[in-house]
Amino acid sequence: MKRYNPTELEPKWQKVWSESGIYKTDMGRVDEKHYVIPMLPYPSGDLHVGHWYNFGPTDAVARFRRMTGKNVLTTLGFDAFGLPAENAAIARGIQPAVWTRGNIKSMKEQLAQLGASYDWDHSLMTCDPEYYRWNQWLFLKLYEKGLAYRKKALVNWCPKDQTVLANEQVVGINNVCERCGTPVIQKELEQWFFKITDYADRLLDDLEKVDWPEKVKVMQENWIGRSRGALIDFSLEQKEKLTVFTTRPDTIYGATYMVIAPEHPLVDKLTTEEQKADVAQYAASAERKTELERKEGEKDKTGVFTGSYAINPATKKPIPIWIADYVLMSYGTGAIMAVPAHDERDFDFATAKSLPILQVIEGGGLPYSGEGKMMNSGKYDGSPSSEAREQIEADLAGDGVAEEKTNYRLRDWLISRQRYWGTPIPIVYCEECGMQPVLEDQLPVILPEDVEFELTGQSPLIHRPDFVNTKCPQCGGDARRETDTMDTFMDSSWYFLRYIDNKNDKEIFDTELVNRWAPVDHYIGGVEHAILHLLYARFMTKFLHDHHGLSFDEPFRKLTNQGIILGPDGQKMSKSRGNVINPDEQVKSYGADSLRLYMMFMGPYEQGGPYNMGGIAGTRRFLDRIWTLMQEYLETPAEPRADLDEAAITAAVHRTIKKVTKDIEKLSFNTAIAAMMSLVNELYKFKDEKKISRTPAWRFALETLAQLLAPMAPHITEEIWADLGHETSVHISRWPQWDDALITEEMTTLGVQVNGKLRGEIVAASDISEQEAVKMAKEDENVAKYLEGKTVKKEIYVPGRLVSLVIQ
């Protein structure tokens, strides 16, 4: 008997697949395409179980679709630019390019073990000039449309990584760098931005179009943070005006003071002589405060009076202007009208500074911002606040001191990085002509791959005259290249379009081909990308839709977030905890099929959970049991035995086809596997009673089992398929169909309840009538015991399920 030896069998089939090219996608095929990919991995050099958890099930989906007749495209590339490569270079003296390419090579070797059905012809790595030249091209297109711009701005600076960060890359309550966890500081620098805010409304509204987890949609909604309100001007003695943004113009009569941020441009003008010292001191201390300290001070608000007053345009009364750091320069106008009666923060501040508090909405407790009837608001008194809101805004607009305004939390995407290992920004600075974009036909601007890292914290590009010194594309005179590189999220914002036409050296991609294959039908990856990557990809897709002929404007039709694999101890896997599971070792001990299967069996895919050593032993045992069945079948003499009634096997197989098909469609892998395990258990029972025979029913069972399991355990099933005499791969075989007529059983067991408690069971024909079922139920010995001497008040019959009797 042949033994199940995955260590030998798996590489064998991987080689066969690679040589026969069965997973190569025919891009010209016109029938129904299906594009399914996992999120682009970063080549850290080591494939961990998290990767397996992402790639294995995604591959299973791709294989399933392929078998159901779809023309599937699935591949994998590498997100190859980024900081870790530079850190490795500094720590170990390896060139980032060498380190990265070496990692990709070893990851590809590890990946081979997975047995995924990738079409490697469509792969890419983002550090390849043939890829990043199109990043540069995109930059130029954005620049041309006014969507890429350079400006001096207060930006997030990570002191450890020595670079600026996008808003999205500053995380947590302490505002730390998402990469290294260092608290971020604010710095004023000239930086490149993409005007993603131009797309804010579409990014928000189009979430309706996509089949994504609700959670991710809500996160994006909150991140974009659209709020409708008004800009209102408060006039100043200084002949200027102070504009505020508010979502509640209806509360303007309750605006008893104003607050501006310490960085507000009018601070100097508004500060009176006698307040100068106080203000200067406060501004200095506010600047010194880290974000963390600002947040800690959330409850006890601080601030100083400027000495100036503004006129409330509604009451025409002067109100004091204060400076406080609870007002942020980065949101709205950096100035607010404070309504302490109806805003908790204003209330806290007013209480601390003994400022007047005036209630203007009835029923709204203090401090409470709700809806109610207006009060203390002149002619608006008595009307509902929601109506007053529009009326007051309209009236103020009529006076020319207010306008409707929609504000967003979303800021423009800061894309420049003072780092080396990234796409060079295709801009030069000419002494004569100033800032000039590199001409399209001069792309790519090649990143030198042999650089020296100094400890100055500056990009090594600055010290490369051969890179920096160039000619102006306009006048041909001496010019200097931009040494900042692009955020690596640029790389991942459109790579899924390039997969489709990755060898195109004439243009970013053939638009017609991409329109045929994209958007991605199913995108699978971790929820940690709910905002950053997915928002940028949506933005870039919309831009390419508007300016490069894409027929779609959302990149990912369906999104699935897999859960996180934890260590066996239920904790996050980490080297320091010593609970890291190495997939290579698991493959060595159990085989890739067992590992893939276990990851899909351990629980709901979107939930993740702890890795369990016994669990993988269980899926391996399951494969062994199938293997044994198969070997015994092969060793059985090929004599037909017509005397056996094996309809039960056929019915069980059909039932399993139905269950597995429906479960894989909803990514319920664990229950699909459970159904196959049940089938195998049934076959063992059958074997115990009647022995395995070379009958059509047994062949059908083994053949179907191989097909149903093929997406999840591609190697063992291919072996079984071949052993059954097939010349072509199970992975391009036609997904089995079930016949409902064969599934319905003649007899069913019905539960019998008396007053809601289960008191008996009856076995009856499936199509038994209600009358008869109730009769049978009442005749059941145990049930009769409970009915004795009682009147049956109500009889309920649920076909196929139960009979419920209610007695007095």
Next chain:
RNA sequence: GGGCGAGUGGCGGAAUUGGUAUACGCGUUUGACUUAAAAUCAAAUUCCCAAAAGGAUUGAGGGUUCGAGUCCCUCCUUGCCCACCA
């Protein structure tokens, strides 16, 4: 503080969406095979009672219903995301 989700055996988890709770797997126990062990096969395994009969049981409490893990209210625990956003 705000938003979303989750609590089912010793453990991971099922449950036709309001219809026989605990499928499937792990673990454990017993038996077969073996000189023995491992592996394999078979049986048992929610809890209480020695067993049967019976009773209890889906975080806690209440409600709707013939019937609730599932729906409604209150509370507890826990995970994730956002957080002075005007």
